[in-house]
Amino acid sequence: MQVGKKIFLLSLLLLLLIVSCVYKHANEFMNSTASVVEDKEVQLQENNNSDVVEVELEPVDLQLKETHDSVTEKIIKIEEEIKKPEPIILKRVDEGYRRSNGELSYKDLSKKSKAIQDELYSIMRDESFEFSKAGIDYLSKNDELLNKIYKIMENNDNLSFEIAGHVSIRPGDDKYNRYISVMRAANIKKKLISMGIKNTRMKGRGYGDKIPLIQDEIKIFNRIEFNIIGE
Structure with missing residues (x-):
């Protein structure tokens, strides 16, 4: 084989090897980058979810506070309405008592x-x-x-x-x-x-x-x- 053809083939093989290495490293880099981006997205989603949870809790907390305030107001109102108990009045009927000579009932x-x-x-x-x-x-x-x-x-x-x-x-x-x-x-x-x-x-x-x-x-x-x- 002529020397020129040998040099051409060797150059072609070297180029293919270089392209293959570049493609391999490019894929690894892209995968690594995608993984980092995915991790960031997961973390961001978790953070966002955390924020969402807090946002969801706020109305619940507000409702609990309103309920507590309502109960407190009712208790205060009841306490204000509670008065000193009226004395027990026993029912007494005059029938059966002996009365004579102008005695009064x-x-x-x-x-x-x-x-x-x-x-x-x-x-x-x-x-x-x-x-x-x-x-x-x-x-x-x-x-x-x-x-x-x-x-x-x-x-x-x-x-x-x-x-x-x-x-x-x-x-x-x-x-x-x-x-x-x-x-x-x-x-x-x-x-x-x-x-x-x-x-x-x-x-x-x-x-x-x-x-x-x-x-x-x-x-x-x-x-x-x-x-x-x-x-």
């Missing part, structure tokens, strides 16, 4: 006497008398309560009173309940007489379990009442 009293009677009801609603184990003896621990009644009687010497005993110790045993209730009333009357209240201004009576006080359908039996029966 609550509905017959003057306005002033009704106010005094209401005060007596209030005292009896909030406090109660205690008795000995036998069930009828007056105890000194009742003195503070009885003094309140005594002052009302003393300051209104034109009024006469019924001391009414109410007891339900043995349900269904009317005779026993009446006995205990009248004895409790009688012993309190004796105590008031010893304190200076005239005997003629008071009548002690026992009603057993016949006249309970009623509050929300709950019956309250055991108690002592002071009822104005004359003015």
